[in-house]
Amino acid sequence: MPLALTDLCRHPIVQAPMAGGPSGPELAAAVGEAGGLGHLAAGYKSVDAMREEIRELRGRTTAAFGVNLFMPQPSAGGAADAVAAYRDRLAPEAARLGVEFGDPDGSTDDAYEAKVDALLQERVPVVSFTFGCPSRAVLDALAEAGTRTVVTVTSPAEARAAQWSGADAVCVQGFEAGGHRGTHTDDPAEDGTGSPLGLLSLVAQVRETVQLPIIAAGGLMRGAQIAAVLAAGADMGQLGTAFLLCPESGASATHQQALTNPAYTRTAMTRAFSGRPARGLANRFLTEHSDHAPAAYPAVHYLTSPLRKAAAKAGDADGLHLWAGQGFRQIRKLPAGQLVRTLAGELAAAREALAGRAPQPAAGLPGAPFSARDTAHRP
Amino acid sequence: MPLALTDLCRHPIVQAPMAGGPSGPELAAAVGEAGGLGHLAAGYKSVDAMREEIRELRGRTTAAFGVNLFMPQPSAGGAADAVAAYRDRLAPEAARLGVEFGDPDGSTDDAYEAKVDALLQERVPVVSFTFGCPSRAVLDALAEAGTRTVVTVTSPAEARAAQWSGADAVCVQGFEAGGHRGTHTDDPAEDGTGSPLGLLSLVAQVRETVQLPIIAAGGLMRGAQIAAVLAAGADMGQLGTAFLLCPESGASATHQQALTNPAYTRTAMTRAFSGRPARGLANRFLTEHSDHAPAAYPAVHYLTSPLRKAAAKAGDADGLHLWAGQGFRQIRKLPAGQLVRTLAGELAAAREALAGRAPQPAAGLPGAPFSARDTAHRP
Numbered sequence: 132m133p134l135a136l137t138d139l140c141r142h143p144i145v146q147a148p149m150a151g152g153p154s155g156p157e158l159a160a161a162v163g164e165a166g167g168l169g170h171l172a173a174g175y176k177s178v179d180a181m182r183e184e185i186r187e188l189r190g191r192t193t194a195a196f197g198v199n200l201f202m203p204q205p206s207a208g209g210a211a212d213a214v215a216a217y218r219d220r221l222a223p224e225a226a227r228l229g230v231e232f233g234d235p236d237g238s239t240d241d242a243y244e245a246k247v248d249a250l251l252q253e254r255v256p257v258v259s260f261t262f263g264c265p266s267r268a269v270l271d272a273l274a275e276a277g278t279r280t281v282v283t284v285t286s287p288a289e290a291r292a293a294q295w296s297g298a299d300a301v302c303v304q305g306f307e308a309g310g311h312r313g314t315h316t317d318d319p320a321e322d323g324t325g326s327p328l329g330l331l332s333l334v335a336q337v338r339e340t341v342q343l344p345i346i347a348a349g350g351l352m353r354g355a356q357i358a359a360v361l362a363a364g365a366d367m368g369q370l371g372t373a374f375l376l377c378p379e380s381g382a383s384a385t386h387q388q389a390l391t392n393p394a395y396t397r398t399a400m401t402r403a404f405s406g407r408p409a410r411g412l413a414n415r416f417l418t419e420h421s422d423h424a425p426a427a428y429p430a431v432h433y434l435t436s437p438l439r440k441a442a443a444k445a446g447d448a449d450g451l452h453l454w455a456g457q458g459f460r461q462i463r464k465l466p467a468g469q470l471v472r473t474l475a476g477e478l479a480a481a482r483e484a485l486a487g488r489a490p491q492p493a494a495g496l497p498g499a500p501f502s503a504r505d506t507a508h509r510p
Numbered sequence: 511m512p513l514a515l516t517d518l519c520r521h522p523i524v525q526a527p528m529a530g531g532p533s534g535p536e537l538a539a540a541v542g543e544a545g546g547l548g549h550l551a552a553g554y555k556s557v558d559a560m561r562e563e564i565r566e567l568r569g570r571t572t573a574a575f576g577v578n579l580f581m582p583q584p585s586a587g588g589a590a591d592a593v594a595a596y597r598d599r600l601a602p603e604a605a606r607l608g609v610e611f612g613d614p615d616g617s618t619d620d621a622y623e624a625k626v627d628a629l630l631q632e633r634v635p636v637v638s639f640t641f642g643c644p645s646r647a648v649l650d651a652l653a654e655a656g657t658r659t660v661v662t663v664t665s666p667a668e669a670r671a672a673q674w675s676g677a678d679a680v681c682v683q684g685f686e687a688g689g690h691r692g693t694h695t696d697d698p699a700e701d702g703t704g705s706p707l708g709l710l711s712l713v714a715q716v717r718e719t720v721q722l723p724i725i726a727a728g729g730l731m732r733g734a735q736i737a738a739v740l741a742a743g744a745d746m747g748q749l750g751t752a753f754l755l756c757p758e759s760g761a762s763a764t765h766q767q768a769l770t771n772p773a774y775t776r777t778a779m780t781r782a783f784s785g786r787p788a789r790g791l792a793n794r795f796l797t798e799h800s801d802h803a804p805a806a807y808p809a810v811h812y813l814t815s816p817l818r819k820a821a822a823k824a825g826d827a828d829g830l831h832l833w834a835g836q837g838f839r840q841i842r843k844l845p846a847g848q849l850v851r852t853l854a855g856e857l858a859a860a861r862e863a864l865a866g867r868a869p870q871p872a873a874g875l876p877g878a879p880f881s882a883r884d885t886a887h888r889p
Binding site (some may be wrong): 325352 | 639686706740743776787835862
């Protein structure tokens, strides 16, 4: 019998792939062992490093897991002037940190074809894609290798493209999500308009657009929220920020400390660090440079990489990307396995509580004041 | 026995107050008769007009209902120059429509005190507030009159203020909601940052911040989404856009036609029409003027009012506010009572479906491809 994506793990809980360090084999193994679906992030890595992580993960657990790939991006050639102007703007930042800028003309394809070839050999359980939709040929080849494919989408139209191309599932990413938005193309005309869809709207719309299983992502921190997206039509919930303080997380100490620093009160969407919209804690770098950053990914990512590494090393949380979803305030510092079990318990409790609520008999007219008013709710 | 807010109606479904025409006694009565909680919108109305609507509603039904009030706004005195500059920018719009601008120095308190006095006499079941938090004296007086009070909030901090002041419940408004955002103060520093919280994040955070019952609002169009917010910790769901095409709705024909016009593909947040952030279909007026509109509510509301009325009358959907939430594509043209019953049925079905999902036995390793891949999901 073929196994559906949701049958690969005991709980409908996916650990988000977080490129750049946070999600490695140790985290994915702990999540898998606890009954969730762990995820490696191949983005920014070499093919060999990706294979090494898969090997290490398989040495740690027999649980299923996913590997996330970035789709190739268009060349930022036309944006060279804008990137140069942004570099000039950031010159004082580089001087202050005593580092040189990175080369904005780095790879735009993230070794995509070589990674796909390697994954076809590795026959991993799940491969997910971000920043676009793979060709039918790639999705078919992975299916023949026994791999389930997931395409990240941020709109009903992108979900339709994923289904059309033959994906096995969609990861539906709401506006609330931390890190990069997985839009298939980056459209600056939507910046600042407030148009990107919130998770609960997006899940309901995608549910009525495609027949594929839905993994819902964006701001989820509690099992009750996973119950919520399942009620709305999703099949699994995906959490990233929730795992950042786990001892198995590879997030930098600077990043981890910032997540519980009360000085950071909100997240914002920005191109300041990478050239593509991503959600992070609203720190100094983000606040000062967001309005000036060009839509030029990954050129800006490469350009600012040495600055961000230096800031992380120096413990300067105001100088680097502090990716975080809108629920970051609810983060818990737990071992990853314990976090998965806690989330699963909350999910079960929320499911039972919801099932227990029956429609009320109509009461009609006002009676005495709301009962709790004079007791618990008054300060 | 005192009746809780959630005991006033059979279904946990609130019809949102939509000021400016859409929600009058006919709509509220139909919703109440079907077991939901209808809502009158007193904003922009005279005290007498508000009382007349209450009288009419009480003649139509014995069901409970709410009345929504706007909180007084600070004078826009300091923004007079910005309002004048915006008027100059809009001069061609006014000339084209052949109308004069309205007086930006209209009332900033919307007759708040007189309306509160009238509602104390009317002893209505529920009074809700938007754009701020009433004083403890007002909330206490309403409680003594047997009225439950609801304060609209958009953040955990605003929810805390509502609890502190003695509100009976909070209406938690996510970023997805159509119409005006009910922020207690209007902060232009957050414009375009993507910081406003999505509904599912907000409900979970408010649930852990206050003990009050939560009404969740923002982009809800289906009963499954109401089940979702209940699972996340809310007590009721509130829907506005979903009711705009009901025959009992007072929305203009121009507004109603635009909601199903495929030319409008997205919503956006704008100050262009009123001076306060509100979500509407991204039409020409919104797209052209959003970047230039000052934070000056209600001055800009009064200024543009004659233009918007003329555009509505002329059937020019590109010239007026077309308030809509992010779920507008899922709108259904049904009588309001039938819509409430449909939503209640969907809610019950989603609740049962969620309860039926038990944790899966772990499967571990990849098997054959995802089962549905070669059947329903391929085009």
